[in-house]
Amino acid sequence: MRDDPKDISHFYLGVKDLFEFPRDPKEAIELQKKICGFVITEDYCNIEKIRLIGGIDVAYKGRGAKEGCAVALIWDRLTGETVEAVYVEESINFPYIPGLLSFRELPIAIKAFDKLSLKADLWMIDGAGIAHPRRLGIAAHFGVVLDLPAIGVAKSRLIGSHLPVPRTKGSWVPLRQNGEVIGHVLRTRSDVRPLYVSPGHKVSLLQSANLVLACCSRYRLPEPTRLAHQLVTAKVRSN
DNA sequence: GCGACAG
DNA sequence: ATCTTGTCGC
Numbered sequence: 001m002r003d004d005p006k007d008i009s010h011f012y013l014g015v016k017d018l019f020e021f022p023r024d025p026k027e028a029i030e031l032q033k034k035i036c037g038f039v040i041t042e043d044y045c046n047i048e049k050i051r052l053i054g055g056i057d058v059a060y061k062g063r064g065a066k067e068g069c070a071v072a073l074i075w076d077r078l079t080g081e082t083v084e085a086v087y088v089e090e091s092i093n094f095p096y097i098p099g100l101l102s103f104r105e106l107p108i109a110i111k112a113f114d115k116l117s118l119k120a121d122l123w124m125i126d127g128a129g130i131a132h133p134r135r136l137g138i139a140a141h142f143g144v145v146l147d148l149p150a151i152g153v154a155k156s157r158l159i160g161s162h163l164p165v166p167r168t169k170g171s172w173v174p175l176r177q178n179g180e181v182i183g184h185v186l187r188t189r190s191d192v193r194p195l196y197v198s199p200g201h202k203v204s205l206l207q208s209a210n211l212v213l214a215c216c217s218r219y220r221l222p223e224p225t226r227l228a229h230q231l232v233t234a235k236v237r238s239n
Numbered sequence: 240g241c242g243a244c245a246g
Numbered sequence: 247a248t249c250t251t252g253t254c255g256c
Contacts, residue, residue, distance in 0.1 A: 058246075060247060096247070098244035105246070127245045137245065158245045196245080 018145045019110075021103050023094065028103045029134070036136040038144050044202035045121065045149065051077050053215060054120030055224025056112060056142075058105045059232040060092070061239075068092035068105075071232040072112035074120045075224045077215065082227055086115040087235055098158065101127055102138040109142065122203065122211065123150040124224045128158045129198035129208065131175055131183035143201020150200030151208045152183070153225055157196050165194045169216075172197075172209055184209040188216040195220065 018035070022028045054074050061067040073085035088111045094104040109125070128137025129152025136144075139152030160175040162185045169190045175183040175198070183198030186209050199208045215222035221229070 058247085060246095062248075096246060098246090101245055132245080139245095152245085154245050156245065157243095159243090 021094070021107050025097060025100060025103075028094075028100050032100075032134045032136045032141075035141065035144055036134050039130060039135060039140045039199075040202050041130060041199045041204060042202070043204045043207050047207055047211065050121040050149075050211065052083065052118065052120045052122075053077055053211075053224045054113075054116075054123040055222075055226075055228040056109045056123070057126055057225060057228035057232050058108055059229075059236040061236055066091050066093065068108050069232055069236045070105075070108045070112040071228045071235065072109070072116055073224065073228050073231065074116065074118050075215075075227060080217075080223070084116055084118045085228075085231060086112055087231070088112045088115060099133050102136070102141040106138060106141055106145070109138075110145070113146065121149070123148055123200070124153050124212065124215070124222055125150055125200060126153060126155070126225055126229070128152045128154050128196070129183065129200035131158060131160055131177075131196060131198035133159055135182070137198065137200070139198070139200030149202040151203055151211060152196075152198045152200045153212055153222060154196040154198075155193075155221075157185075160196075167191050170213060181205060186212060188213060188222070189218075189220050192220050 056072045058070045090108045125139035129139040143150030160177045172184045172186040174181045185194045187194045
């Protein structure tokens with residue numbers, strides 16, 4: 001159990017609400033409504049100073065298996081090297097329900113996060129940030145709960161609509177819902193399906209896209225997420 | 240009622 | 247996410 005509330009969200013919600021993961025979908029939705037009000041979509045640090053970026057990915061053993069595996073790692077943006085990586089396993093009970101992904105993967109993601117000894121300046125999470133029905137995708141939930149800057153990097157769309165994205169790397173178009181911009185559809189590689197990037201917490205819409213693009217070299221996914229995915233996949237299929 | 244639907 | 251081989255292209 002945690003006992004180190006540091007900001008407004010922790011002060012008003014308390015560790016009980018923040019680290020609670022209901023089994024009941026109805027309760028999960030109510031909790032999202034309660035937490036979403038604390039998401040911050042403004043930059044909380046100089047982009048220039050962001051050097052260590054964290055990445056987390058979850059994998060499952062078998063088809064309907066309940067065993068989940070997760071890798072959390074910290075990638076150095078300047079050297080392009082992974083400075084630390086940890087692996088954890090845990091049974092996963094909550095089912096996959098569009099809109100409630102965090103209640104399935106956040107528990108094990110936090111378990112992996114806690115195992116790290118180093119601290120990242122920012123986190124990139126597979127899935128949506130505020131580009132979510134209640135503006136609390138897994139990346140936003142992660143950010144508020146841990147009080148850390150986070151960005152949602154989804155490989156496909158959950159909600160929102162957008163115009164076609166130019167086919168060249170670096171191009172992007174806003175992702176919107178009812179006129180409100182909730183993220184960006186970013187082309188991280190020419191002629192390759194774009195990514196759906198949205199702020200998770202303490203990062204703006206513009207910087208979210210800029211940072212993800214800054215972490216992409218020759219692959220579709222940004223390095224932190226790509227490397228984490230590569231590691232869990234290797235781990236899960238070897239055991 | 241009928242589709243859509245992160246991982 | 248997961249079940250799966252080869253294959254087309256830069």
